[in-house]
Amino acid sequence: MSFSATQVKDSNSLPGGDSTSRLVLQMARRDISTLFRTPWIIISRSLAFIVQLFVFAYLISGFVVKFPNYFEYYAVGSVVGTIASISFIIGYDIFEEAEEGLLDYLLTLPISRRQFIIGRALGGAVRAMIYTIPMFVIVAVLEKFSNPLSLAFAVFDLFLLAFGVTGLSITMAVSVRSANRFDVTLALLELAVSRASTALYPLAFMPGYVAAFAPYSPVTFAADSARDVLEGTGLNLLGIAGLLAFVAIFLGLGATFYFRRLEGGVYA
Amino acid sequence: MITFNRAGKRFGTLDAVKDFSLEIQDREILGLLGPNGAGKTTLMLMMGTVYRPTSGAISVDGLDVVRHPNDVRKLIGIAFQDPRVDGILGAFDVLNWHLKMTTGLNKEERTERVEQVLRAVDLWDARKKRTWLMSGGMRKKVEDCKVLAQRPKIAVFDEPTAFLDVPSRLLMWKMIRELREEGSTVIVATNMMDEAERLSDRVAIVNLGKLVATDSPERLKGTTKGGEVLELIVGDGQAFPRELLAQFSEVRDVTQVENKVTVYLSSGRLLLPKIVETLTNKGVKIDSVHLKEVALEDVFLSYTGQRLE
Numbered sequence: 001m002s003f004s005a006t007q008v009k010d011s012n013s014l015p016g017g018d019s020t021s022r023l024v025l026q027m028a029r030r031d032i033s034t035l036f037r038t039p040w041i042i043i044s045r046s047l048a049f050i051v052q053l054f055v056f057a058y059l060i061s062g063f064v065v066k067f068p069n070y071f072e073y074y075a076v077g078s079v080v081g082t083i084a085s086i087s088f089i090i091g092y093d094i095f096e097e098a099e100e101g102l103l104d105y106l107l108t109l110p111i112s113r114r115q116f117i118i119g120r121a122l123g124g125a126v127r128a129m130i131y132t133i134p135m136f137v138i139v140a141v142l143e144k145f146s147n148p149l150s151l152a153f154a155v156f157d158l159f160l161l162a163f164g165v166t167g168l169s170i171t172m173a174v175s176v177r178s179a180n181r182f183d184v185t186l187a188l189l190e191l192a193v194s195r196a197s198t199a200l201y202p203l204a205f206m207p208g209y210v211a212a213f214a215p216y217s218p219v220t221f222a223a224d225s226a227r228d229v230l231e232g233t234g235l236n237l238l239g240i241a242g243l244l245a246f247v248a249i250f251l252g253l254g255a256t257f258y259f260r261r262l263e264g265g266v267y268a
Numbered sequence: 269m270i271t272f273n274r275a276g277k278r279f280g281t282l283d284a285v286k287d288f289s290l291e292i293q294d295r296e297i298l299g300l301l302g303p304n305g306a307g308k309t310t311l312m313l314m315m316g317t318v319y320r321p322t323s324g325a326i327s328v329d330g331l332d333v334v335r336h337p338n339d340v341r342k343l344i345g346i347a348f349q350d351p352r353v354d355g356i357l358g359a360f361d362v363l364n365w366h367l368k369m370t371t372g373l374n375k376e377e378r379t380e381r382v383e384q385v386l387r388a389v390d391l392w393d394a395r396k397k398r399t400w401l402m403s404g405g406m407r408k409k410v411e412d413c414k415v416l417a418q419r420p421k422i423a424v425f426d427e428p429t430a431f432l433d434v435p436s437r438l439l440m441w442k443m444i445r446e447l448r449e450e451g452s453t454v455i456v457a458t459n460m461m462d463e464a465e466r467l468s469d470r471v472a473i474v475n476l477g478k479l480v481a482t483d484s485p486e487r488l489k490g491t492t493k494g495g496e497v498l499e500l501i502v503g504d505g506q507a508f509p510r511e512l513l514a515q516f517s518e519v520r521d522v523t524q525v526e527n528k529v530t531v532y533l534s535s536g537r538l539l540l541p542k543i544v545e546t547l548t549n550k551g552v553k554i555d556s557v558h559l560k561e562v563a564l565e566d567v568f569l570s571y572t573g574q575r576l577e
Binding site: 019023026027030034037100101102104105107108109110111112 | 313316317318337338341342344345346348350352353354356365368369370372
């Protein structure tokens with residue numbers, strides 16, 4: 001084997017202005033591509049979702065007499081709940097990479113910690129969107145949601161939720177060192193964020209101790225905002241503002257703060 | 269140039285690296301020689317900005333690793349001791365993605381570069397096989413190939429030939445030398461004496477997180493305590509009476525690891541019968557005697573008091 005004389009120049013010419021966004025996108029594509037390596041997961045989850053919707057949701061909506069059209073409420077909410085759950089997976093991925101040493105390798109790549117976390121969060125969020133879009137389409141067809149603008153805003157809500165949850169999940173993954181503690185923490189967080197929300201049941205029907213927290217859950221912001229826009233009630237600015245704040249806190253502030261400490265190599 | 273200036277790394281109460289100072293010249297192959305746990309990997313990860321030094325400073329091409337981590341990362345490629353490859357990807361995809369992240373090469377150039385290294389290490393036919401299905405040796409080759417394909421200004425290999433058979437080891441050494449010839453500075457961490465000796469321009473012996481000696485392999489051997497080594501295997505459990513050898517001015521040092529006694533000396537051929545006679549007269553049971561030139565292993569033993577096995 002012989003090498004060409006282009007050696008060394010390649011590395012030095014890497015960090016251009018546009019290469020920064022290129023590296024973020026490459027990092028995101030890496031996470032997105034993992035989804036397509038196991039397409040059967042999307043197919044099986046979509047089938048499970050259909051069964052859940054057509055068996056469980058129809059059955060339950062028959063029992064719920066106090067709340068008219070509960071099926072539609074449940075259908076939209078279950079998509080929102082699913083995207084939140086899927087978005088948490090990136091944290092497990094990163095924690096596993098840390099345990100296997102792959103994170104050490106990724107941290108040696110010429111990408112800043114901030115770009116790294118944005119790329120991973122973006123990849124995790126897009127992955128969750130791709131994963132959930134078939135379910136969203138099923139619900140849209142079933143409920144005859146056909147206004148393109150409403151659908152676009154609902155998708156935007158879902159994306160903001162996914163982006164924020166991935167930021168939260170990554171922040172937890174790089175903060176908690178013990179595997180057991182991480183599993184428990186993330187599972188409890190996922191439970192709290194999804195269940196203490198208006199994704200599957202309205203605030204008025206919740207016990208007081210859940211109703212006290214549910215309005216502040218990002219899943220509530222996304223579910224309420226998506227329902228409002230799909231049902232034609234209009235833009236739920238409070239919900240969107242809540243989601244933006246959630247993204248800013250956990251992706252922008254939380255993770256960046258952590259990775260600013262990490263920059264230079266405090267990770268050990 | 270890479271400069272370690274009294275660099276240290278502490279994990280809790282453990283000093284993994286302590287007061288480590290070393291300069292590595294451009295286009296040099298430096299062998300970092302030390303037993304497992306000596307601090308070699310920590311040194312490399314500090315240089316690669318994964319770990320932050322807790323004391324001292326490290327600079328790469330004049331860039332401080334703490335203040336300019338991202339600029340430093342652009343100069344370095346690290347092949348880890350345990351392969352850090354995405355198990356679900358094939359070798360081609362692993363290398364292609366690595367080049368996407370570390371070089372400005374276009375698709376054709378990347379493909380050409382990846383094909384070149386994979387063919388060289390005889391992995392081209394297995395390029396689509398998921399790496400988690402590969403043998404340890406194949407995975408190790410893929411790990412090394414990341415840096416060989418990247419051709420960074422500073423190439424770091426941690427135990428580059430672990431798990432490799434003899435022909436593959438020789439090939440890997442050749443490719444690492446070629447990398448240097450193309451302009452890279454190469455750092456090879458190893459606990460294999462022959463690798464350090466045959467590959468390195470200079471060897472840095474590291475033990476317990478400290479630099480204990482550094483020079484070319486030949487000079488290290490040439491300046492070590494007489495130039496000859498007498499190895500004695502004595503009876504099990506027998507305390508070796510070192511003081512008996514103090515009468516010989518040609519004997520420079522004596523070390524003992526279990527029942528193997530190593531005597532550093534000069535004029536070994538003349539002295540050998542006298543030493544054996546002196547010891548047997550005092551009741552020392554000698555099972556075998558071997559006189560040889562100093563090897564790097566002996567140098568390591570004399571500096572650290574332990575063997576690399």
